[in-house]
Amino acid sequence: MNNGENNSSGGRESATAAKRARPSHQRSFFILHFPLFISIVLLAGLCVVSLCVGDMNLSPARTLDGLLRRDELATFVIWNMRLPRLLVAMLIGGALASSGLVMQAYFRNSLASPGLLGVSAGGTAGAVVAIGAGFAAGTFFLLPFASIAGAFIATACVIALARRGAGTERLLLAGIALNAMLGAVSSYVLSNATLTYERNAQILFWLLGGLEDRTWEHVMMASPILLAALLLWPLGRQMDLLSLGADEAQSLGVDVRRLRGWLLVLSTVLTALATAVTGTVGFVGLVVPHIFRLLVGPEHRRLVPLSLVGGAAFVVACDLIGREAGGLRIGIVTSLIGGPFFLWLLRRQA
């Protein structure tokens, strides 16, 4: 389809060639999204394994029986334990990875991540404050809301700075400062001696990030991630232009201010919801978009869906590894895998 190479000379020749050669983003849907189909197959495979494997290994047939509620024990294991855990893992994986992708396009920096703006730290601080104040002990739903509130406060601070005409460097520095301040809030609450042992344990859960004991309520709480992902999907083309320069994109016809507003809100909501449901899970937003950029190039129309699916697959895989390794929390696994991998990428780039 793409015959851009052999029409270098002559007006008439290139005019007909231009008719035939369509730009890369108008390739057929299948060719454009071929890596996506592979990722979906990979994710589906991981899902099957994730449902079968655990403290009690189930055969695929018995897993199916459990899904269809034909086997009492399997039904209990699948519907009460593994399925909600799997769905939460997929949702937060997609959310964190796509949120990272958005940040990278927004800041024109492939090393940016949701944590960069202090959004993750804001979410964690919100949750930690709620636990420390003793609210979370009584009301289950308050914890995620506190986390979301914290994340939005962090984003509001950054937006306020951006309104004063801050450049990217200033935003990045603001994010670093916010991260440090919000981290200090969490540390203060954690080190406060009046806390009970139980509250400290709860706070540690947030700081480490976990998929243990996820219920259908958690799935419900994370489900708006799907809506945010759908809203993000059509912005890929504009993200392409933005990622090569805001003024240039504006000059080419992109409403940059509106686009940036949407991207900031969507990435905040995605990160906040993920943090609200599982606590801090690092490196997903940094590593997943990076891998796919290396594999399929920088086009966001491909990277947005790939990050959603690939992020889900990455977190499900990390969860599997953590479970098989004797119950390592997801936040530890993503950091143990993501950290070295990212360092390797850095070395490769240099």
Add this chain to the structure above:
Amino acid sequence: MSDALTISNATVPGRITSVSLALAPGVMAGLVGPNGSGKSTLLQVASGLLSPGPGDVRWSGVPLARIPILERGRRASWVPQEAHFEFGFTVRSVVAQGRYAHDDDGKHVDETLARFDLTALAHRPVTRLSGGERQRVLLARAHATAAPLQLWDEPLAALDPRHALKILLLGNKHTRAGGTLLFSLHDLRMAYILDMVVVMHEGRLRAAGKPADVLTPELLLEVFGVRAEITSSLSFALP
């Protein structure tokens, strides 16, 4: 027929003060002035990227505020002084971005690549280009938009003599076809051969008009601090 570009009383605090300028369709105008005289700012105001403050910018007589941003992408194209590419898009896909406001129809892309000597580089990531090549990619993207008003910030700064000449000839072709081009440059000898020259000095418009009328020895001494005389010199043409 209204002017292609009309700027009246544009002020950007600390950068330009009360600049008014009108460019007729079909004019190829050079924007000259010492470093920091406000050339880049004026181009950004002209392209709608910076607010003209109390002033007003019109394209073909229509106030910029009344032109939707997508439509602006079809009417004018601005090229920055320096390109910074973080992501490895191919040369071809960057040039194809020029068609964003045209529903990404892919028109003119291959033809533009050929005109800017970029066909051989079409599939190379823009992160692996030299400064001059990056400059040509940005100019090619602006060309692909087919926008009648072209605003280029020092398009020739990074280019070798052959490509600089090619870009000038493309600009000439664009204006002969009724388009308008305003570009900043430092080469006053080059400015001397253009239709029109606009001189910025300390954030104000010092003079605008035909080069021979504007670029007088007195003005050159006052604005640029150089003594000028007309002599015969080395000149280029494409073989």
